[in-house]
Amino acid sequence: MSGEIPELIGKEKEHYSTLKDLYAYSCGEERPENKLCSGLKDTISDWDKMMGGRSGLHAFVEPYIQAIRGADREKARNLYLFISPTFFYIHILYEMRRRAWRFAVTCGGIFSERIVENLFRAIDRKDSLTIWEEISKDRSFENRSNRLRSELEQRHFQEADSLVSFLKSIYLRRSHSGPHDVPPPEPVEAAMSQRICLPVYVEYLKCLIFLGNALSSDFPRFVSFFHDLAETHVALIFPEEEVTTTPKEVTKDLYRQGFFKEGKSLKEVMLRLGELGFHWDASRVAHELEYWSKGKRAFLTRGGKRGFFRYFERYPPEEFFRMTI
Numbered sequence: 001m002s003g004e005i006p007e008l009i010g011k012e013k014e015h016y017s018t019l020k021d022l023y024a025y026s027c028g029e030e031r032p033e034n035k036l037c038s039g040l041k042d043t044i045s046d047w048d049k050m051m052g053g054r055s056g057l058h059a060f061v062e063p064y065i066q067a068i069r070g071a072d073r074e075k076a077r078n079l080y081l082f083i084s085p086t087f088f089y090i091h092i093l094y095e096m097r098r099r100a101w102r103f104a105v106t107c108g109g110i111f112s113e114r115i116v117e118n119l120f121r122a123i124d125r126k127d128s129l130t131i132w133e134e135i136s137k138d139r140s141f142e143n144r145s146n147r148l149r150s151e152l153e154q155r156h157f158q159e160a161d162s163l164v165s166f167l168k169s170i171y172l173r174r175s176h177s178g179p180h181d182v183p184p185p186e187p188v189e190a191a192m193s194q195r196i197c198l199p200v201y202v203e204y205l206k207c208l209i210f211l212g213n214a215l216s217s218d219f220p221r222f223v224s225f226f227h228d229l230a231e232t233h234v235a236l237i238f239p240e241e242e243v244t245t246t247p248k249e250v251t252k253d254l255y256r257q258g259f260f261k262e263g264k265s266l267k268e269v270m271l272r273l274g275e276l277g278f279h280w281d282a283s284r285v286a287h288e289l290e291y292w293s294k295g296k297r298a299f300l301t302r303g304g305k306r307g308f309f310r311y312f313e314r315y316p317p318e319e320f321f322r323m324t325i
Contacts (some may be wrong), residue, residue, distance in 0.1 A: 012091060015043045019084050025068070026077035037065045040079075046085075050094045056228070057086075060221050078215055081122075081208055082222045085114050089197050089226070096194065101186035106191035109141075109174040112167045115204050116144050122211045123151055141171050157210050162205040166275075169257055170196050188249055192231070195277040201226050247273075247280050247288040255292070255299055255313060263303070263312040 018039035044057050061083070067075035075276035095104035120132035131151065135144050145164050150162035173193045202223055209215050222248040250273065254260065259272065266286050273280065289311050291300040301314045 010093055012073055012087075014039075014241065015046065018043045018093050019080065020086055020125075022076055022080045023084070026080055028073065033069050033071060037068055040065055040068075047090050050090055057083075057225060060218070060225060071199050074214070078213065079220075081118060081213060081215065082205075084118065085111055085201060086111065086222075086226065088114055089194075089201070090229075092190075092194050092197065093229070096187075096190050099187075101190040104190040105186075105193050106172045108170045108190075108197065111197060112145075112171040112200070113141065115167060115200060116141075116148055118205065119148060119207055119211075120144075122213060123155075126211050142168070145171075152207065155211075157207055159203050159206065161276075163200065163207060166196050166200045166203070171202065172257065192250070192253060192276070198226055198230055198277075199275060247278070247285050248291065250276070250278055251285070251288050251292060252299075258313075260300060260311055260313040263310040265308070265310050267310070 009080060018036075021031050021036055021039065025033075025036055040061065044061055061079065064075050064079040068079075088107050092104050092107040094109065095101075095107060117132065117136070120135060124132055131147075135147055138144060145167055149160050149164040152163070169192050173189060205215055205223065209219065229272060244292055251269070254269070254272065264272075266282060266289065269285060269289065270282055273285065289300065289309075290302065292298060293300040293311065298316050300311045302309050302311055304310050
């Protein structure tokens with residue numbers, strides 16, 4: 001992968017416009033197929049440059065472009081569902097590569113918003129409803145995501161709670177740097193946001209398939225692309241000697257998200273860390289949990305017997321961070 005960073009700031013507007021046209025076309029609106037396909041090719045070409053010339057997305061998208069040339073609106077919708085979140089994820093990685101950490105975190109929030117919108121629209125399409133038209137008037141992401149969880153649970157999608165929890169984790173990171181907060185270093189903040197995007201993307205596609213969208217055949221290919229993109233690109237952004245994410249930082253961030261409100265065992269903490277892509281030794285994590293449970297900096301309380309400890313928040317996160325100023 002090239003170490004050179006292409007200057008494509010501003011191109012995101014063109015990319016976004018192309019995706020809007022793709023969605024409109026998939027819904028039956030008139031868009032010239034040749035112009036739409038040309039815009040898609042240009043967009044994918046730009047994304048490839050942003051990712052160092054090795055993204056490999058062309059091969060996955062080309063069959064869809066050929067289908068769109070033949071006026072296949074179903075394929076257009078499927079392509080939109082696959083790549084519209086990818087648009088924001090690529091911009092997360094691109095901004096991280098430019099060391100524009102705050103922009104990367106903001107793109108993560110928009111990534112979450114797009115996932116929520118796409119899933120509401122999929123529910124509406126399947127059940128002939130207008131939930132998105134209603135809920136889009138509410139600007140609160142908390143309210144939208146809670147409503148999404150409720151709708152998915154009513155339809156018995158088993159991963160509803162996990163998916164929405166991940167979405168909130170990414171989205172809320174953009175507002176962690178308030179006047180009474182003490183955030184971890186911005187590179188770590190951006191990296192943690194980026195790490196959660198892959199499991200969210202996987203659960204999002206599973207949910208779309210559950211809701212009746214014909215994505216199963218290309219599901220492995222797009223997930224593989226998303227995974228490989230993250231692996232190769234983040235290795236370039238974060239050489240090992242530059243930024244180290246530690247269990248101490250991550251457990252503190254989990255506390256900030258309200259993870260310990262109900263109390264958690266070491267096993268439950270390890271499970272959540274694994275979901276976020278962290279695989280530290282249990283003894284090391286237990287040491288950090290103990291660290292945050294003692295002394296003046298403690299924000300956790302440890303209860304129970306050895307081997308069965310549970311960790312609870314000592315203060316609400318907003319109160320703790322206000323006290324540390």
